Amino acid sequence: MSVLQDLLGSNRLDFNRRVEAARRADASLDTAWFSRLLLEGLDPLIESLVSPTLGAWVSQSFDLGLELARQGRCKGPMADRIPRLWRALAPLSQGLAPEFRKNLSKITNALFNLERWGGRPDEFLELLESVPERSPDPVGVVLVLSWLCGVPQLREPALAHARTMPPQILRDLLGTDADQGGLDAWATDPWWSASRKAPxxxxxxxxxxxxxxxxxxxxxxxxxxxxxxxxxxxxxxxxxxxxxxxxxxxxxxxxxxxxxxxxxxxxxxxxxxxxxxxxxxxxxxxxxxxxxxxxxxxxxxxxxxxxxxxxx
Amino acid sequence: MVPKFFRKLSSSPTRPNAAAKAPGFDVGALWQGPLDSNDVAQDLGLDEKLRRAYFWIVNSAILSPHYDIEFNRGPGREFSIGNKRTLSLPTDQSYSSYVLLPLLTFALRRKCLMVGGPGRGKTASAMLMGVLSGMPLKTVKRSMQHGHPQMTVADLLGNPLPADLVGAQSMDDIRIAWRPWLDQPVRIIDEYNRIPTRTQSALLTVLGDNYAEVLGQIRECPEAAWYLTANDDGGGGTYEVIEALRDRVDVVVQALPFHPRFLQDLLLRLEENARPEEFVPPEIVFSGEDIDAMGRQIRELPVPDGIRRRLEHFASQLELLEAAGRQAEHLSKDTALLSGVEWSEIQRADTGRDRLSDLGSQSRNGLSVRVLMTLLAYAKAMAWFRGRTEVDLADLRQILPFVLRDKLKPDLESPFFQAPENLPLRTDRISWLRELFDASCAEYDRLDMDRDDAVGALFAQLRQGLEGLSRSEVRARLDTIVGAVDKIAKAKKLTGPMHDDLLLLKSMHQRYTNYLNWLESQP
Structure with a gap:
């Protein structure tokens, strides 16, 4: 039995009651998707965490997932992306604490914004899945990845944040451009690349x-x-x-x-x-x-x- | 545990245009979305916070889908429904008066009367305002005063201590156990029209002047927002409400009927055993400093001259009653009302004008100073709530009926209200007042008063001061004033604005005459 199953089972009546209340408020609530989110997204995320407040984080994540289902946010490609996002955060999960609920909300919101602003959410997820475990700041990583995946208005804050990251993580995120003065160059030239192209x-x-x-x-x-x-x-x-x-x-x-x-x-x-x-x-x-x-x-x-x- | 969705607040700005005035991008937008990330409520402007409170109340608490305060960006769509009635689809953010007016009252710390049949949520709405002010729900409930026919002044304000009553050597020695509600930031009087007349008078001093008096002892009370409720404000209460008390009420708002399509929300509350006032999100609770700051920001909002002039023009239409007197200064409805002569008798004598088109003939009184001040305050609050930097005509137009609802009394005997197309306006005061204001503005536009205002120009000239004016300049100005009086006097029909202009010209004439006399007395 996984940690999540254990924690859900220990307060089963309350969790069931929350789902039931949400379902009564909206009969079209997609409970199948919600179950999938728990199984494929939250389960690996919680499994990766060690904390005395794990029970509270489970409860908070449970409510966040239910809220997404209640708002009907689990339609189309997002039905797969949200569980994938939560699962991709597992290696970075220690960085989500201590404000676990807040950080998980921010990162989930960022995925929605990436899609809304015409960015490339699937590329974002691929890159996030490849981020090394040693990254201590998942929110900062998401900021930089959002910029790299088609949100140019984030360039300035993303560059500012990237400068505070350990060089190895930066290299993992930005590739060789990071080693060749990319951070300074992008600050003045949005099109900079180590291999310069013609107009x-x-x-x-x-x-x-x-x-x-x-x-x-x-x-x-x-x-x-x-x-x-x-x-x-x-x-x-x-x-x-x-x-x-x-x-x-x-x-x-x-x-x-x-x-x-x-x-x-x-x-x-x-x-x-x-x-x-x-x-x-x-x-x-x-x-x-x-x-x-x-x-x-x-x-x-x-x-x-x-x-x-x-x-x- | 209260389900989370009862506490759901809008996470995106409630009026995006109000928030994004300058070009630029805030990285915080990346973290805002369908999930509450807790950063959203931080550093909100107070107007945004109040709008979130509004939307939470409308969507989760009072459930009022009645958007009767309408704003438009460009032309809206209007449909004819039923028997020549209209429904419009506004194109800008519009509001439910029943929720908005109590909230603006909260921000301004003024007085709101909520009327409507039993069980429409008047008391619940007032209690929500108490919780928004940071009062614990239990305190809100205990502080609420319930009007009843046996309510005494002591019940309302406080009792003298029994030991002092026996042992005191003078009145000053009698201590009073004041009622705690007098110190609360939100004060609720439920069913105020069931309070006996004498107790109403005691209430008046608290409500009007912020102090309470029992046996010569005075208790100063802090500023507060007041909510009074009445099931039937048309005289159906146990006691008639004294005129002075009614006059202190700033806005009147009617509880609109519950929309049956929202029954499922009631069902959910029943099943969850949850009441809205019990789960007000903490993000929309206002501190005393917040309320002070809201009042300050609202007062600072400018009213452009053109908007103020329209209000002046409107007020001018309502006061004149030629038949009331002979001297120009006494041609007012007040003169007639104070005389004790039957209203209908005076109206019969008011011949020589088309009473169907004369806007002034639709009301039995004019606008007091207090009402005008209240109108300006609420118009500013409306503009502030909409995130605007100054009051516009739509703010004033939308707020005006709720301020005047009980203040401007319709003359239901006037020909205007007898016309078949106007019969619904005999009962729908809000629509009547809005149409009355629209008609006044149309007249203002027809007269092109934004550009053609000779008397206004003379008044502006006077307001620059008299110091340093020469005798010849003063005489020239006096001649101009006399010429302006002569021009108006030659008109066949005297209208309210013309009458007000004449009185203003006379007063200016006095100022210049006195100044000229002083100049001529100098060696």
Whole structure:
């Protein structure tokens, strides 16, 4: 019998009562998924822990899982990802204490945000599963991994946190880039890589609001000292982009500072000319707008709901 | 053990636009999501905390799906339902008056009367406010005063110590055992209209002036939020509520009917043997310092001139009653009411105006200073609650009916209320007041008063002070004032705003005349 089974069994009536109350509040509660979460996610996690407060942590995790089931968060790919996440935390579990419930909640929330912000949750889980046991700070690890898996707006805090990590763990997370001055380089150049590439299209972002995208009308890009911004009708977004991903953060307005009007990037038909080479974005010349902030160039077109992000 | 979902609070910002005004990203967003990570409630703005309290009450405690305080971003959708009634779908965050008004009262430490039939949750709602203030539930229950026909002043305020009554040589020697509820931050008077008239008068001093008096002994009481409940506020209580007490109530809110679709939530409470006031999440409990700070922040919120002018215009419509007197200063409804002459008799004499379109003819009184102050305070609180940086017209428009519900008395005999399309407004005071304000604003816009306000410009000029003005400048201003009076006097019909402008011009004329007389007396 596992530790979890033992602890659940010792207070079986109370645990059953909690599930029953949740089920009465919502008859569609997915109890099968909840059982799976306990078996595949919580069981290995609890098994890895040694603490006199283990009973309290089981109770807290039980409630967290029930809350996720109650909110219907166990639909689609998340049905597999949440148990996988909890299981992946087992090697790092000692770092979750003493605020076990709080840390488990934060990390679980991060997985949801990663998906919501267009990141790569499955890659995140793969990387998390490969993190060595000696990492003492699972929350910090999750912050860095979230950035690496497509959440560029986390670059600054993730880099700040990465600097506090032991070099060996850093190397496990970032690979050889960590040894070659990557942390300092990424602070100023979001596209830095030890093997430098010529200017290239890093990705496309956006989409028509009628197709679940963010833009009600074709967007226009604009650069300010604070970064790149995108207008679409009444909506304004800040464009975050780096080597690991792109993100449009809704905002109320562009900064008060004057726009930067003279990018190094120049248009030539549908081609963007940059000091390191040309990039064909495929937009018609008419209505093509360029904006540049540092080494990031954004291109918008009057005939497209997408913004092209170029690493220069 | 209370199931966790009873304590569920919103973990994401309740008004995202209010929170994200500047470009930027907070790493804390990564940790916020479906699970409560405990960081969420920390460092919340007080407005966000109060909004979370609101949503917790609406969703978990009082279960009020009635969004009758409506806000829109751009045009909303309106549907005609039943017999020419309307239902609108607001496009911005809207609220249930029955929950929102008590909460704003809590933040402002004012007085709220909750009316409605028995069992609608008035007392439970008031008790929740007590728990939100940090009072233990037992203290809230014990502090609640239940009105009953035998309630004495001593029952309400406190008893003289029996030993002192026998042994005291003077009144000053009599000590009073004051009732503990007088010191609580939230004070609840259940069924206040069952309290005998004499005891109501004793209550008035506490409610109005924050002190209690028994046998000449005075007890100063701290500021508090007050909640009074009444099953029937239309005169159906055991005792008629004295006018002064009614006048001290700042807002009146009606407990709306329970929505039967939420019966499953009641069933769950029954089965869990849990009552909402027993499981208020600690994250939404406010300290005394919090409440002080909320009041300060609310008072600091500006009211733009254009909004204040609309309120002035509205108030001006309501006071004038030409038939009440002969001298300009006495042409008010108050003059008529104080005279003892039958209202209908005075109305018959008020000829020469279209009483159907005249907004002033819809009410039997005007707005007092206290009411206007209350209106401004609650409009500010409404804007603050919405995370705004200043009051806008929608804040004032939505809050106004709840402040005026018992203060502005409709003249149900007026032609307006006899028109078939207006019959529902005889009973629906909230809709009447909102439509009355809308009509006043429409008139304000028609007159283009934001730009065309000659009297306002003269008043602004006077407010800059008289010091240093020359005799010739004063005389020129007096001529301008006389010209303005003449222009208004030539109009065939006298309206409330015109009447107020005339009184203001007269007062300005006095100020300049006195100043000119002083200047001319100087060597």
């Amino acid at each position: 290239h299209i890093a990705g496309w972002i956006g989409g028509f609001a009628g197709d679940e995208g963010p833009f009600p009308v074709p967007p226009t890009v604009q650069a300010f000292a604070e970064g790149l911004f995108v207008h679409s009708g009444p909506r304004v977004f800040q464009l975050h982009a780096d080597r690991f991903g792109q993100f449009l953060a809704p905002t109320e307005s562009v900064p008060d500072s004057p726009p930067l009007n003279f990018p190094q990037a120049q248009r030539s038909g549908s081609t963007v000319r940059l000091p390191g080479g040309d990039v064909d974005v495929g937009f018609p010349a008419q209505g093509l707008v360029l904006a540049q902030h540092g080494r990031t160039v954004a291109a918008s077109s009057a005939v497209s709901f997408q913004v092209c992000v170029i690493a220069s």
